[in-house]
Amino acid sequence: MEVLVAFGFKVYFPENHSALIGARKIADDYIPVANAVGYSPEICSYLTSDIGAYLRNETPLKDAYGVSSIPKPDVLAVNTNQCRDLYEWFSFFGRRFDAPVFSIHPPKYLDEVEEHHVDDVAVQYEDMIARLEKMTGERLDEAKLKEAVALSLEATELWKGFLDTAVHVPSPLTFFDGTIHMAPIVVMRGLQIAVDYYKQLKAEMDERLENGIAAVDDERFRIYWEGMPVWGRLRKLSEQFVDLRACLVASTYCNSWIFDDMMPDDPIRSMALAYTKVFVNRSEPAKERYILDEIKRFKADGIIFHDARTCPANSNASYGMPARMMEDHGIPTLTLDGDLNDLRCWSDEQATTNIEAFIEQLEER
Amino acid sequence: MFAGIDVGASATKCMIVDESKNEVASAVRRTGMSLRKVADEVYKEALSGAGLEPDGIKVVATGFGRKNVDFADSIRTEISCHCKGCYHHFPRALTIVDIGGQDTKLIRTNVEGKIIDFKMNRKCAAGTGAFLEEIARRMDVPLEEMNGLALSSEREIEIGSYCTVFTATEILSKIREGEKQKDIVRAVFGSVIKRIQEMNPLIGDVVLTGGVVAHNEILFDLLEEALGREVLKPPKPQFTGAFGAALYAMM
Ligand code: SF4
Numbered sequence: 001m002e003v004l005v006a007f008g009f010k011v012y013f014p015e016n017h018s019a020l021i022g023a024r025k026i027a028d029d030y031i032p033v034a035n036a037v038g039y040s041p042e043i044c045s046y047l048t049s050d051i052g053a054y055l056r057n058e059t060p061l062k063d064a065y066g067v068s069s070i071p072k073p074d075v076l077a078v079n080t081n082q083c084r085d086l087y088e089w090f091s092f093f094g095r096r097f098d099a100p101v102f103s104i105h106p107p108k109y110l111d112e113v114e115e116h117h118v119d120d121v122a123v124q125y126e127d128m129i130a131r132l133e134k135m136t137g138e139r140l141d142e143a144k145l146k147e148a149v150a151l152s153l154e155a156t157e158l159w160k161g162f163l164d165t166a167v168h169v170p171s172p173l174t175f176f177d178g179t180i181h182m183a184p185i186v187v188m189r190g191l192q193i194a195v196d197y198y199k200q201l202k203a204e205m206d207e208r209l210e211n212g213i214a215a216v217d218d219e220r221f222r223i224y225w226e227g228m229p230v231w232g233r234l235r236k237l238s239e240q241f242v243d244l245r246a247c248l249v250a251s252t253y254c255n256s257w258i259f260d261d262m263m264p265d266d267p268i269r270s271m272a273l274a275y276t277k278v279f280v281n282r283s284e285p286a287k288e289r290y291i292l293d294e295i296k297r298f299k300a301d302g303i304i305f306h307d308a309r310t311c312p313a314n315s316n317a318s319y320g321m322p323a324r325m326m327e328d329h330g331i332p333t334l335t336l337d338g339d340l341n342d343l344r345c346w347s348d349e350q351a352t353t354n355i356e357a358f359i360e361q362l363e364e365r
Numbered sequence: 366m367f368a369g370i371d372v373g374a375s376a377t378k379c380m381i382v383d384e385s386k387n388e389v390a391s392a393v394r395r396t397g398m399s400l401r402k403v404a405d406e407v408y409k410e411a412l413s414g415a416g417l418e419p420d421g422i423k424v425v426a427t428g429f430g431r432k433n434v435d436f437a438d439s440i441r442t443e444i445s446c447h448c449k450g451c452y453h454h455f456p457r458a459l460t461i462v463d464i465g466g467q468d469t470k471l472i473r474t475n476v477e478g479k480i481i482d483f484k485m486n487r488k489c490a491a492g493t494g495a496f497l498e499e500i501a502r503r504m505d506v507p508l509e510e511m512n513g514l515a516l517s518s519e520r521e522i523e524i525g526s527y528c529t530v531f532t533a534t535e536i537l538s539k540i541r542e543g544e545k546q547k548d549i550v551r552a553v554f555g556s557v558i559k560r561i562q563e564m565n566p567l568i569g570d571v572v573l574t575g576g577v578v579a580h581n582e583i584l585f586d587l588l589e590e591a592l593g594r595e596v597l598k599p600p601k602p603q604f605t606g607a608f609g610a611a612l613y614a615m616m
Contacts, residue, residue, distance in 0.1 A: 357444035
């Protein structure tokens with residue numbers, strides 16, 4: 001992102017487009033279209049929603065902003081620190097628009113990120129920059145890159161400050177607020193506008209703290225959310241938790257956009273570190289340590305794992321983590337079967353009962 | 366007096382108990398399309414069976430239709446109610462397996478009867494009552510005869526598929542291979558047990574409960590065979606949820 005900003009590109013994020021499709025509950029119109037041309041129903045439903053919408057020549061951007069179609073890219077840039085699906089998704093558009101796909105493939109599933117990992121990724125950044133220079137016919141302006149990284153760092157720290165207000169009991173925000181306010185930190189890193197946005201937001205949270213305003217009236221339980229949001233059920237779930245007087249105080253998902261390793265003085269290596277270090281790219285033990293720390297920091301009473309059918313990368317319920325959390329650390333856990341966008345994998349009935357029963361379990365503890 | 370009403374996916378149950386937690390009356394009906402109506406009917410039936418008036422009786426509703434019982438004083442999920450009901454009969458750490466019409470639940474409790482964790486089957490019907498109904502229909506066996514047929518089976522065969530549709534296809538090939546109906550039916554029950562074993566480790570004392578096992582004793586045999594030890598059976602397994610709800614009404 002920061003590199004592209006430094007080159008003066010306008011950056012468009014298909015992921016954000018997909019989340020919009022999901023939140024508007026229209027993903028199920030598009031996923032089958034992508035399935036029909038060979039993209040499996042078992043792979044990322046961000047990918048299948050977005051490609052399906054493109055093939056149908058439709059976009060929710062029309063209603064929202066009067067933009068009739070997704071923009072035609074000159075270049076696609078992708079980091080596979082989260083998963084392979086992203087790469088395949090961008091490659092689809094690369095073929096469609098006859099545009100090059102430049103990619104960074106960091107080493108995967110790291111326990112600790114070490115110097116040689118950073119070296120590897122930094123070289124890949126250099127390579128990407130060289131290709132971009134060749135393509136644009138312009139040299140990278142280092143001052144601009146430093147500026148972009150500085151702005152990213154500032155935004156990311158404000159974002160962290162915003163999320164961390166939830167450490168307070170009762171919390172002034174919920175995970176659902178996080179999923180709405182995360183857009184700038186995802187798509188506007190490196191730009192002043194993200195900094196301005198989070199300054200305002202942080203100020204509002206501080207005001208809430210000062211006035212003792214809680215996100216959930218009479219907060220009884222504090223819960224950590226592990227996994228993707230269920231975009232088409234944000235409202236329904238947030239209302240259910242309010243009714244149960246339980247607050248989803250924190251999530252790995254929202255935290256994943258904290259990149260506080262960025263250093264304007266060493267932009268490339270620090271980006272390499274920050275983007276390689278992301279939670280999704282880490283080993284099971286590293287993930288476990290991280291979640292345990294966060295549970296403690298946010299004083300959570302339990303964890304809900306969202307096992308998203310089409311996103312194994314972001315579903316940490318698959319390799320025994322919930323059982324370990326419970327057996328080894330005594331933390332009550334619940335696993336919800338669902339999906340980020342594909343609501344055919346989601347059962348309102350089962351989810352409602354599971355959540356209600358989980359709260360009953362916490363009540364009787 | 367205290368009443369529990371369990372509006373399940375296929376049957377609605379009501380149980381009324383006295384202060385000493387003894388059953389006074391119970392009633393059951395098919396749930397059908399009108400949850401309000403059926404809840405009202407089973408309640409009235411149980412009341413008249415005991416010669417009681419509704420005044421002064423505390424009611425807790427449970428089951429998937431719990432929110433539709435407007436005369437209930439409060440609601441509780443079937444997970445908590447099954448747990449409460451089973452623990453009353455077997456007061457120790459338990460692994461409770463509730464095979465219901467639409468879903469199967471596994472609940473683990475500690476020695477005090479508090480829930481440690483619970484799991485529901487994934488969205489597929491395999492391993493639930495709905496699965497057995499579907500297979501019975503496909504095999505042209507009346508549902509009530511499935512248990513008897515399976516008990517008469519003398520040959521063990523395997524059905525391994527993960528989902529209802531694949532199981533149906535697998536059955537077709539068993540029929541083509543000339544396997545006997547009774548042996549296939551037994552294997553179908555066996556696959557229900559396998560699905561359950563995949564959900565969570567069945568440790569300690571295992572209780573099997575719910576409407577499906579009330580009508581299909583074979584499931585006890587098969588689970589005992591799979592685990593190599595005794596499986597506990599609450600009295601009137603179909604009513605465990607309603608009984609647990611009545612116990613909550615007492616609290
Ligand atoms: S991490 Fe999950 S949601 Fe994100 S692109 Fe990969 S599969 Fe899709």
